[in-house]
Amino acid sequence: ALLAGAPDEAEALVRDGAAALAHGVCHVDTTRAAPVCLPGLVAEAVRARVAALCETGAFAAAAAAAASLASAAPTTAAVLYAQTQLAAAHASGVGDTLAEVAWALPGAAPRAAARRALPLQAEAAMHMRPRLFDARRAAADALADGAADVRDVRAALEILRDAELALAGCPAVPAERAARRKGTPRPAERASAPPLSRELAARACALTAAAASVSVRRAIADAAARRAAPRINVWEDAAPSAACEAALSHAPPSVPRLAPGTAAVVLSLSRSRHELLLARYDHELAPAFFTLPLARQRARDGDDEPLTVDVALGALRTIVHTSNADVQGAKDVTSLDARKAWWTARRNYDAELAALLAAVQETWLGAFAGLLGTLPSDAQLGTLGAAAERLVRRACFGARRTPVALPPRATACLAALASPACRDEDLEDWVHYVMDALQLAGTPVAQDEVDVDELIVDLRGALDEFHARHVSADGHVFLVLDRELAELPWESLPILRHQSVSRLAALDDAYMRADGADSDAAPTLDAARTAYLLNPSGDLARSETRFAAALRAQHQWRGTIGRPPVLDELAAHDTFLYVGHQGAEMYMHPTRVRELPRCAATMLWGCSSGAIRTHGSFDASSTPLHYAVARCPALVASLWDTTDRELDSVCEAVLEQVGLLGAGRTSLPRAVATAREKCRLPYLTGAAVIVYGVPVQWAPM
Numbered sequence: 001a002l003l004a005g006a007p008d009e010a011e012a013l014v015r016d017g018a019a020a021l022a023h024g025v026c027h028v029d030t031t032r033a034a035p036v037c038l039p040g041l042v043a044e045a046v047r048a049r050v051a052a053l054c055e056t057g058a059f060a061a062a063a064a065a066a067a068s069l070a071s072a073a074p075t076t077a078a079v080l081y082a083q084t085q086l087a088a089a090h091a092s093g094v095g096d097t098l099a100e101v102a103w104a105l106p107g108a109a110p111r112a113a114a115r116r117a118l119p120l121q122a123e124a125a126m127h128m129r130p131r132l133f134d135a136r137r138a139a140a141d142a143l144a145d146g147a148a149d150v151r152d153v154r155a156a157l158e159i160l161r162d163a164e165l166a167l168a169g170c171p172a173v174p175a176e177r178a179a180r181r182k183g184t185p186r187p188a189e190r191a192s193a194p195p196l197s198r199e200l201a202a203r204a205c206a207l208t209a210a211a212a213s214v215s216v217r218r219a220i221a222d223a224a225a226r227r228a229a230p231r232i233n234v235w236e237d238a239a240p241s242a243a244c245e246a247a248l249s250h251a252p253p254s255v256p257r258l259a260p261g262t263a264a265v266v267l268s269l270s271r272s273r274h275e276l277l278l279a280r281y282d283h284e285l286a287p288a289f290f291t292l293p294l295a296r297q298r299a300r301d302g303d304d305e306p307l308t309v310d311v312a313l314g315a316l317r318t319i320v321h322t323s324n325a326d327v328q329g330a331k332d333v334t335s336l337d338a339r340k341a342w343w344t345a346r347r348n349y350d351a352e353l354a355a356l357l358a359a360v361q362e363t364w365l366g367a368f369a370g371l372l373g374t375l376p377s378d379a380q381l382g383t384l385g386a387a388a389e390r391l392v393r394r395a396c397f398g399a400r401r402t403p404v405a406l407p408p409r410a411t412a413c414l415a416a417l418a419s420p421a422c423r424d425e426d427l428e429d430w431v432h433y434v435m436d437a438l439q440l441a442g443t444p445v446a447q448d449e450v451d452v453d454e455l456i457v458d459l460r461g462a463l464d465e466f467h468a469r470h471v472s473a474d475g476h477v478f479l480v481l482d483r484e485l486a487e488l489p490w491e492s493l494p495i496l497r498h499q500s501v502s503r504l505a506a507l508d509d510a511y512m513r514a515d516g517a518d519s520d521a522a523p524t525l526d527a528a529r530t531a532y533l534l535n536p537s538g539d540l541a542r543s544e545t546r547f548a549a550a551l552r553a554q555h556q557w558r559g560t561i562g563r564p565p566v567l568d569e570l571a572a573h574d575t576f577l578y579v580g581h582q583g584a585e586m587y588m589h590p591t592r593v594r595e596l597p598r599c600a601a602t603m604l605w606g607c608s609s610g611a612i613r614t615h616g617s618f619d620a621s622s623t624p625l626h627y628a629v630a631r632c633p634a635l636v637a638s639l640w641d642t643t644d645r646e647l648d649s650v651c652e653a654v655l656e657q658v659g660l661l662g663a664g665r666t667s668l669p670r671a672v673a674t675a676r677e678k679c680r681l682p683y684l685t686g687a688a689v690i691v692y693g694v695p696v697q698w699a700p701m
Contacts, residue, residue, distance in 0.1 A: 003226050033633045043073050050080045052455065059088040068153075075148040080534070082138035082159045089131040089166060100299045101436045102368070102429070105165075105201035105289045129167065150215050157211035158271055161204050165459060168200050173178040198286050205279035205287040209266045212482040213506035214548065215619045219629045220506065223594050256507055259281045259522070260474035265372055266509055267483040267490070273309055276364050280371055280409075282648075288409050290371065294364050297429055307363045314485060315356050323349050323684055324641040327607070350684040357683070362423065363494045367430035369495040370416020371409070373473035382468075385411040387462040392434055395455040396445050407437040414459070415466060416495075422463070427456045476500040476522075476669065476695050480507045483620045486612050491638060492676070492687035500670040504630035504690040522667065523633055525601055527660055527698040531569035532559035532577040536587060543579050550661050551577075556701060569600070570630075574601040575660070579651065583609035590626040599630040601668075601696050605651045610637025610690060611631040618701035624692050634668050635691035653678040659698050667695040 046069050053062035066080035090337055142148060210217075220227040225530040226471075256264055257634050258281060265277040270291070278290040295306035325345060335344045361369050410433070410458045417426055431452055435445045479490055480503060491501050535544040548561050558569065559577075565587055570576055578584045583604045593599070604610070604623065612622045627635045636654070638647065653675035656662030664671070676686030 008451045027253060038508045043069060043076050047076075047080065054084060054087040057091060059084055059091070062087075075142050075145045075152050075595075077364070078138045078142040079152045079155045079159070081101040082135045082142065082163075083155065085131045085138065086159050086166075086615070089128045089135065089163075092127040092131070096615075098294050101440075102290070102292050102433045103436065103440060104291070104409065104433075105405060106197040106286070107437055107441060132163045132167050135159055136167070139163065150218060151617060153214050153218075153399045154211045155271075157207050157214065161207035161211070162271065164200065164207075165204060168197075180512050189214060201289045202287045204289040205281065206255075206265065208268050208277055208279045208289070209480060209507045212266055212268050212480055213504075213508075215483075216505040216625055216628050217508070219594070219625070220631070223629050227595065227597060238461065239297070255287060256281055259476075260284075261374065261473070263374060263475065264478040264480065264504070266480040266482075266507060267485050269309060269484050273484075278368065278371055282375070290368060292364065292366075292368055295431075297366055297425060300428075300432070307359055309484065312356065312360055313484075316353075316488060319349050319353050319356070319684075320640045322509050324608075325348070327641040327643055330532055330643060344682060346684060350681040353683040353687060356509070357489065357493050357687070360488065361495060362425065365493075365495075367417065367426045367433060368413055369426070370413050372471040372479075372490070372493065373416055373477060373495050373499055375409075376415045376470060376473055380470050381411045381415055383460060384415055384466045387465075388414060388459065390623060391455060391458045391462065392431075394453075395450050395458075396435065396438070404438065404443070407435060407441075410434055410437070412627040414463065417463065418467075418472070422460075424456055427459055428452055431455055431459070451663035474500075476502070476667075478502060478504045478507070480504050486620060486622075487639070489687040491673070491688065491690055492683060497676070498673055500667060500673060500695055502634070502693055502695060503624075505625060505692065522694045524695055525574040525633075525696055526684045527575070528556040528701045529574040530554070530557045530577065530660065531575070531600070532557060532561075532579075533565050533569070533584065533587065534559065534577075534579045536560065536562075536564045536580050536584075538562050540580065540644055543644050546648055546652070547579060554661075554701075555629045570602065571596050571598050571600070576602045577605070577655075577660075578603065579605045582606045590623065593626045594629040596630040599627060599632040601634040601693070602627060602632055603636040603651070603654070604638070605636070605647055606638065607641040607647070608638060610635075610639050611693075612639070620631065628692065630688055632693060634691065634696040636668065636672065636689065636691055638688045639690060640688050642685045642688055646679050646681065649679050650686065659700060665697065665700075667697050669695045688692075 046065055049065045050062045053059070055063060062084040063081055066077050066084055069077035069080065124458065129417060136159075139156040139160040142152055143160070145152075148156075168413035188296070232268060258264060260283050261284060264281040266277075268277045268279075269275070270277055274294060276292040276294055278292060280288045280290070294308060298306045323346065326342065330342070333339055365372070389404050389406055393402065393405070396402075410430070413433075414430055417430070431450075432447075435447050435450065439445050439447075477496070477499060481488075481490065481503065486503075490496065491503075534547055534551060535541075544562060551557065551559060551561065558573070570588065583606055610624050612620050612623060614620045624635055624637055650672075652661070654668070654671045657664035657666040658668055659665050666674070672689055672691050676682055676689065679685045
């Protein structure tokens with residue numbers, strides 16, 4: 001199937017065989033099968049076997065299955081063993097403790113009488129802590145292999161994060177406390193005290209960001225090594241470079257340097273796929289880590305049909321698949337009645353996509369939607385924070401003089417809820433988050449006795465007063481999305497729809513500043529150093545008519561119209577414009593793009609030029625990832641098919657606003673956000689257009 005060019009079918013075959021092994025239909029002796037079978041097939045089968053055994057609680061059998069790979073694939077065996085130990089620890093009591101509770105690090109400050117939150121009983125801790133230590137040690141051992149499989153590295157990073165978070169909330173068992181009092185030496189892995197909340201938040205953020213971008217970080221390191229030594233045989237095993245080792249290290253990378261008014265948000269799924277993990281970096285604030293159960297609001301409301309990731313992605317894929325089919329068949333729609341029906345159907349798809357994105361924000365993010373945008377400064381939040389603390393204290397404790405300290409970022413999340421547009425459900429989500437945070441910090445709250453409705457009314461009044469005095473902040477947000485969330489057009493969520501936002505394939509300093517520039521500001525490009533490729537296939541007559549005259553009028557530019565190109569313009573210019581089919585892969589092969597020593601800011605105005613193709617448990621593939629490896633400072637691409645006329649209208653608006661074909665001086669992400677409203681279908685067409693990289697601008701010619 002692989003030789004026939006059908007990777008999805010090949011993986012389906014492997015998965016069928018692995019499922020048969022996992023359910024006991026067949027058995028493989030890995031010690032005998034490894035020499036004659038592809039090692040990857042055996043490892044895939046053992047992965048499925050371990051997962052199936054963990055689901056049934058057979059952790060000893062799962063550990064034995066993982067050990068069967070110790071000789072053939074030691075790193076994979078270490079990861080599977082760590083996965084088994086973590087699952088066993090969760091089964092001991094941690095799994096249900098915070099299942100429906102949104103929580104954050106740094107959290108609410110502990111009271112003096114309860115300096116550590118003890119969400120677990122000591123009996124459960126006695127069973128959990130040894131397994132968590134084993135999981136952490138095995139994951140760290142796996143990460144020591146610089147040439148490990150990307151899936152193993154990602155899993156090890158996630159397991160390491162989850163184990164450290166669980167250990168931080170798990171109290172020391174009595175034997176350990178007695179050993180400390182008597183001065184008995186402890187094992188090396190237990191010698192260090194639990195990290196502080198702020199340090200643990202930075203660690204969790206760093207590991208989440210590393211896991212989400214491990215594939216592209218490795219590809220960037222490999223490409224840099226090949227450019228430094230172009231004669232190396234890529235099929236030979238070689239020692240990993242220092243850059244590669246740094247990219248795959250489990251040590252937390254440095255906090256990214258961000259310009260004032262700029263934030264970076266990493267979005268990922270938990271290993272159970274039941275929680276959304278959000279890591280946020282700001283210019284002058286410490287990193288913050290949030291765990292948001294996807295079904296927490298529906299569980300409170302008694303809804304039996306939560307919006308899971310699979311449901312949301314399934315709905316999105318249905319809309320996109322149907323829309324793509326309509327676009328590809330548009331040339332056959334000729335009669336007036338057929339065209340009316342065609343446009344009616346597309347407007348319905350547009351409305352369905354808008355409703356889906358609103359549901360994702362309301363259900364998954366709720367009160368935390370503001371974390372995706374630009375938050376108010378601490379100086380602006382003082383009055384609102386004091387009012388919110390007073391209202392929470394009165395609602396939760398009445399006349400008692402119980403000190404109340406809101407958890408960090410709680411006031412910022414509240415302020416980011418746009419009044420009067422914010423829903424009562426979002427405010428209720430915020431109230432439950434604060435009460436749960438106080439509870440976890442050791443301040444008992446009788447939640448059943450709190451009048452949540454009255455508190456919501458009071459909070460809305462304080463929020464209205466805040467927004468009457470302060471204007472919403474205007475900045476830029478970088479999004480780093482893991483492979484399971486990248487298909488969704490997050491940029492068109494209501495909270496981000498009109499903001500300057502761009503995606504990053506990896507969250508690292510050099511990439512965010514583009515070409516290693518010393519300044520924290522986004523680069524300014526020379527508009528005169530622009531190349532273009534318009535309608536190279538010769539069959540987009542409307543697009544050529546619309547843009548040809550304007551492009552030819554730019555005498556300093558270099559380009560080709562109506563025929564295939566003869567030169568590669570990506571490395572020789574500051575900007576490259578492409579208007580044609582797909583992402584120009586037929587003219588600029590992805591392999592050549594990845595090896596470029598320098599890459600221009602690129603706009604790929606073609607259908608599905610940024611489409612993300614998933615491959616099951618393996619990494620997704622897309623054209624933007626090739627440009628990320630080439631260190632492209634900024635890229636515009638389309639997630640799915642659109643009509644050429646609709647996409648051309650977005651292209652024209654963007655080129656005018658950034659100043660390439662007009663008098664505008666707007667940054668590229670800001671121009672795309674504004675241009676989304678210029679087309680007839682603001683979601684079906686507008687949401688498809690996204691930006692990768694930094695918010696570049698162009699100096700006038």
